[in-house]
Amino acid sequence: MSAPSAAAAAPPYLSGGMRALGTVALALATFMNVLDTSIANVSIPAMSGDLGVSSDQGTWVITSFGVANAISLPLTGWLTQRYGQVRLFTASVLLFVIASILCALAPSLGLLIVFRVIQGAVAGPMIPLSQTLLLASYPKEKAGSALAIWAMTTLVAPVVGPVLGGWITDNYSWPWIFYINVPVGLGAAAVTWMIYRKRESPIVRLPIDGVGLALLVVWVGALQIMLDQGKDLDWFASTQIVLLAIAAVVGFTLFVVWELTERYPVVDLRLFARRNFLVSTVTVSLAYGTFFGSVVLLPLWLQEYMGYTATDAGMVLAPVGLLAILLTPVVGRTVDKVDPRLFVTGAFATFGLVMYMRSRFATSADFTTLAIPTLVQGAAMAMFFLPLITLALSGLPPERIASASGLFNFARLLAGSFGTSIATTFWDRRATLHHAQLVEHITRFDAQAQQALSLLQANGMSVAQSLAVVDRLVTQQAFMLSANDMFHASALLFLALIGVAWLARPAARTQGARSAAIAAE
Numbered sequence: 001m002s003a004p005s006a007a008a009a010a011p012p013y014l015s016g017g018m019r020a021l022g023t024v025a026l027a028l029a030t031f032m033n034v035l036d037t038s039i040a041n042v043s044i045p046a047m048s049g050d051l052g053v054s055s056d057q058g059t060w061v062i063t064s065f066g067v068a069n070a071i072s073l074p075l076t077g078w079l080t081q082r083y084g085q086v087r088l089f090t091a092s093v094l095l096f097v098i099a100s101i102l103c104a105l106a107p108s109l110g111l112l113i114v115f116r117v118i119q120g121a122v123a124g125p126m127i128p129l130s131q132t133l134l135l136a137s138y139p140k141e142k143a144g145s146a147l148a149i150w151a152m153t154t155l156v157a158p159v160v161g162p163v164l165g166g167w168i169t170d171n172y173s174w175p176w177i178f179y180i181n182v183p184v185g186l187g188a189a190a191v192t193w194m195i196y197r198k199r200e201s202p203i204v205r206l207p208i209d210g211v212g213l214a215l216l217v218v219w220v221g222a223l224q225i226m227l228d229q230g231k232d233l234d235w236f237a238s239t240q241i242v243l244l245a246i247a248a249v250v251g252f253t254l255f256v257v258w259e260l261t262e263r264y265p266v267v268d269l270r271l272f273a274r275r276n277f278l279v280s281t282v283t284v285s286l287a288y289g290t291f292f293g294s295v296v297l298l299p300l301w302l303q304e305y306m307g308y309t310a311t312d313a314g315m316v317l318a319p320v321g322l323l324a325i326l327l328t329p330v331v332g333r334t335v336d337k338v339d340p341r342l343f344v345t346g347a348f349a350t351f352g353l354v355m356y357m358r359s360r361f362a363t364s365a366d367f368t369t370l371a372i373p374t375l376v377q378g379a380a381m382a383m384f385f386l387p388l389i390t391l392a393l394s395g396l397p398p399e400r401i402a403s404a405s406g407l408f409n410f411a412r413l414l415a416g417s418f419g420t421s422i423a424t425t426f427w428d429r430r431a432t433l434h435h436a437q438l439v440e441h442i443t444r445f446d447a448q449a450q451q452a453l454s455l456l457q458a459n460g461m462s463v464a465q466s467l468a469v470v471d472r473l474v475t476q477q478a479f480m481l482s483a484n485d486m487f488h489a490s491a492l493l494f495l496a497l498i499g500v501a502w503l504a505r506p507a508a509r510t511q512g513a514r515s516a517a518i519a520a521e
Helices: 003-007 016-038 041-051 060-083 085-105 109-123 126-137 140-171 181-199 210-229 239-261 269-273 275-305 310-317 320-334 340-358 367-382 385-393 398-439 447-458 463-501 512-516
Strands: none
Touching (some): 016 109, 016 140, 016 181, 041 060, 041 275, 060 109, 085 109, 085 181, 109 126, 126 140, 126 181, 140 310, 239 269, 275 310, 275 385, 275 398, 275 463, 320 367, 320 385, 340 367, 340 385, 385 398, 398 463, 447 463
């Protein structure tokens, strides 16, 4: 299957200005892709208001992108062999630009979600191919420097995303968070094609697992829609939710059976027979789903119930990248020398601390109180991903690295989308419970409640207006308490995952961090 590629002579390394220009173009494309996973988070309330939907429904803009991106990721290898890595990368960037324009022009939530699905689908090959092209541009002794540049791009984007998205939303309008992709994408595609078109990879015509891909879309799509709409349709009291659950279970079962018997599976499920791969993939999925759910929830809470603007909410999230940028190169240089499980333990302990700090938030929390846990979280991010993928790929033969890293990232991205839906559902349900418990005390027999109502009426409010003000205060407290519950549960889950990570065997020292870094190639 890989013979033609192996037989072809590798193109010479780039040098001088051409290598620098190519690196910038690939980095910009990666930056644009990663930016779109975080830039929309702080714009959800504005999008929801303009499109006439609730913020809960607005989060579909995030989950739809993540699911489509995850589904398209395993196809990268087949598409690369079928069309060539340079053509595929350039086409992905241009289609991403077109999808971004369509997202900005979307007049309704339904169309916006459709265009975000398209955007996520075409984005799938961009990150792994940017790594491939970058590594092919540098001599082997400089591969570490190339990957460091690439890693910095992926770390800076999540820092810039919330701040840039908030500023654009407050000063212009949310469609511009998609329009800014146009000049970046066109420039990156033009430079990439100019430099790399004569370095195209060999074309190999291989069969595609069409049945497996269709089953993957069915069960993942059904499960995501069920999670997104369940809270609005009262879960299994709804026929639609029951049918979606059946479709997800049946589709998943058929998918597993088919993939285990297919000669060219779209996803190599046999990898889960390896202990380290199974443990690492389950661990990263649960951890990333928990982490990403909190990343989406925090700006929603700040804007809807704490009075923050989109810009200010973005500033609260921005410090996450500072320690990550400083510590990630250190982890990359030492992950071969230190047991990766120790790094994972440090990451999850830090995540647990961060979530515990957030579980102590109150509605009186100032900016510094909110930002400090975000700053600390950057250290956890630096020790999180690379050690886990090093464990996952440990001991695998070279020919299985690409499939394993693709499946690992597929599970991670999918978990992020599922985590977003579960977190917002949990938040909404617990807030309803807390609201009901709090209003039980607002009666004519409660002295504090009567005193508050009397004070409001003494300031010129009617009885109805006074009750409305009190209800808003109760709602604010209810969602605060609900967020505390979610952060507390997240802290406990991260601590439990430390034990799960240690079920993996020590990583084989021959694998190396550099091999691990070619994720999803």
